[in-house]
Amino acid sequence: MKLKKNIAVSETGFLFDSNTGESFSLNETGRKILQFLKEDKSEDEISEWFAENYEVDQATFENNLYDFFTVLQNFKIIE
Amino acid sequence: MKKKPEYERPIITKINAGVTDKFGMRAKMPIISEIDGIPVNDLINKYGSPSFILSEQTIRKTFNDAKRAFTTRYPNVQFAWSYKTNYMNAVCKIFHSEGSWAEVVSGFEYDKALSNGVAPNKIIFNGPDKSKEDLIKATENGSYIHIDHFDELYELLNIADSSKKRPKVAIRVNMDTGIYPQWDRFGFNYENGEAWNALNRIMMSKKLDLIGLHTHIGTYMMTPTPYGVAASKLAELAVRTERKFNHKIKYIDMGGGFASKNTLKGAYLPGKDTCPSFDQYAEAISNALINSELDPNEMPTLFLETGRALIDDAGYITGSVLANKRLADGRRSMIIDTGVNMLFTSFWYEHEIYPAKEVSSHSEDTTIYGPLCMNIDVIRSVIKFPSLQKGDHYVIKRVGAYNMTQWMQFITLRPKIILIDTEGKAHIIRENETNDSLVALENVPDYLN
Numbered sequence: 293m294k295l296k297k298n299i300a301v302s303e304t305g306f307l308f309d310s311n312t313g314e315s316f317s318l319n320e321t322g323r324k325i326l327q328f329l330k331e332d333k334s335e336d337e338i339s340e341w342f343a344e345n346y347e348v349d350q351a352t353f354e355n356n357l358y359d360f361f362t363v364l365q366n367f368k369i370i371e
Numbered sequence: 372m373k374k375k376p377e378y379e380r381p382i383i384t385k386i387n388a389g390v391t392d393k394f395g396m397r398a399k400m401p402i403i404s405e406i407d408g409i410p411v412n413d414l415i416n417k418y419g420s421p422s423f424i425l426s427e428q429t430i431r432k433t434f435n436d437a438k439r440a441f442t443t444r445y446p447n448v449q450f451a452w453s454y455k456t457n458y459m460n461a462v463c464k465i466f467h468s469e470g471s472w473a474e475v476v477s478g479f480e481y482d483k484a485l486s487n488g489v490a491p492n493k494i495i496f497n498g499p500d501k502s503k504e505d506l507i508k509a510t511e512n513g514s515y516i517h518i519d520h521f522d523e524l525y526e527l528l529n530i531a532d533s534s535k536k537r538p539k540v541a542i543r544v545n546m547d548t549g550i551y552p553q554w555d556r557f558g559f560n561y562e563n564g565e566a567w568n569a570l571n572r573i574m575m576s577k578k579l580d581l582i583g584l585h586t587h588i589g590t591y592m593m594t595p596t597p598y599g600v601a602a603s604k605l606a607e608l609a610v611r612t613e614r615k616f617n618h619k620i621k622y623i624d625m626g627g628g629f630a631s632k633n634t635l636k637g638a639y640l641p642g643k644d645t646c647p648s649f650d651q652y653a654e655a656i657s658n659a660l661i662n663s664e665l666d667p668n669e670m671p672t673l674f675l676e677t678g679r680a681l682i683d684d685a686g687y688i689t690g691s692v693l694a695n696k697r698l699a700d701g702r703r704s705m706i707i708d709t710g711v712n713m714l715f716t717s718f719w720y721e722h723e724i725y726p727a728k729e730v731s732s733h734s735e736d737t738t739i740y741g742p743l744c745m746n747i748d749v750i751r752s753v754i755k756f757p758s759l760q761k762g763d764h765y766v767i768k769r770v771g772a773y774n775m776t777q778w779m780q781f782i783t784l785r786p787k788i789i790l791i792d793t794e795g796k797a798h799i800i801r802e803n804e805t806n807d808s809l810v811a812l813e814n815v816p817d818y819l820n
């Protein structure tokens with residue numbers, strides 16, 4: 293999963309797509325995932341990090357992560 | 372070990388500058404974590420998921436609100452509990468303990484009212500389907516029989532010939548009250564003279580005691596005005612009867628039909644903001660009767676067969692999320708363990724549904740499906756809803772009317788119904804079905820065994 297180049301994410305979870313002019317808001321989990329994508333982290337690395345740092349098991353997290361990717365794809369934020 | 376922070380699933384929402392949703396409401400969804408003091412989690416752990424929960428406190432409060440609205444405006448008022456709306460015995464007995472009579476529409480409901488201890492002369496028998504046996508029984512018992520059509524009128528005249536008791540009757544009248552569609556399939560029409568005709572035949576026969584006039588103009592009536600029109604027309608019939616036959620009509624029965632606070636599908640504003648209050652309905656009806664030519668010293672009793680507006684708010688469903696899915700177009704969908712089989716009213720209401728615990732402040736357009744393998748099994752086609760995980764609990768509000776009588780047993784077993792009493796104690800008032808209780812009625816022919 294790769295973040296498109298025209299996407300900017302702020303510290304507070306505000307996301308701006310300079311191609312379309314559309315903006316989005318992210319919760320903390322969403323913001324963190326996008327930050328990892330920006331850093332080119334793999335899906336496995338992302339889930340391991342969440343399972344380690346949050347009250348969540350890896351299976352639940354992965355389920356949520358793939359669901360989140362579908363939404364990001366829909367909003368044309370990742371390619 | 373240090374506790375890890377609470378996890379919330381990732382959420383992204385598009386910001387539409389300047390555009391609020393159609394109700395202009397805040398995005399953060401309230402939660403329902405307890406019902407009458409009992410935590411939703413406890414209810415689900417103890418009674419299973421899903422279950423129906425009824426609040427006795429709400430039933431009694433709603434009833435007394437309605438009663439006050441009418442008794443402060445009209446001298447003699449009598450409510451009759453519309454059994455079809457919710458005929459769990461415990462529910463009926465609450466209404467009877469508040470002084471309600473019973474309003475029934477079948478032999479089955481009639482017998483239920485008797486076994487709930489209602490005096491036979493406090494049962495109103497409505498509906499197009501009364502068998503000859505039903506009519507004989509109601510006549511012998513002195514119950515109030517509301518005649519629906521001429522075939523029933525003639526049947527009653529026959530019964531009167533062979534019975535020692537005179538049937539106590541009212542006629543059901545349908546009429547134009549300015550609403551569309553007009554309900555003209557029940558009773559005798561007012562405008563074309565059919566009601567007056569039926570009334571004359573009853574009076575001329577001298578075999579029946581004509582004690583009342585009845586109408587039920589529709590259900591979920593969103594304005595009180597048609598009730599005023601209907602009450603005037605019934606008052607006019609009563610006055611004409613008295614002039615012609617020197618016979619007093621003892622009661623005028625306005626039926627049911629007051630809207631509950633649920634939101635109809637496609638409505639622009641939530642039902643709780645648009646539905647008229649009991650006071651508004653009471654004002655329309657009482658004004659029409661008081662301003663009519665009825666004798667002010669001997670006003671007929673006003674009967675009300677209010678159903679949904681008295682019980683909808685007292686009912687909840689508590690249940691669990693089964694799964695979350697993405698639809699092909701990217702929309703979120705959530706599958707819950709309540710389907711249209713037990714929430715029949717979701718065909719016409721946009722039921723309010725809430726998480727049972729504090730969740731994320733992000734909401735997303737979501738379609739909420741029931742668990743049935745059917746395309747029609749949609750609880751909400753689109754609602755801004757925070758994301759819940761599998762196993763999380765939800766509460767559906769205002770489900771007390773019609774669901775516990777119209778529910779279908781389909782691919783699964785019907786759940787328990789719980790009543791929370793006024794002290795906050797829960798009681799099972801209907802057990803969940805079991806495989807055994809269901810197959811008890813089945814029979815497999817020998818050759819298949």
Ligand SMILES: Cc1ncc(COP(=O)(O)O)c(C=O)c1O
Pocket residue numbers: 453456474497498587589590591626627628629676677678679680
């Ligand atoms: C004759 C009669 N009375 C009362 C009712 C109760 O109506 P509601 O639940 O709309 O108040 C009905 C419902 O259909 C009815 O047919």
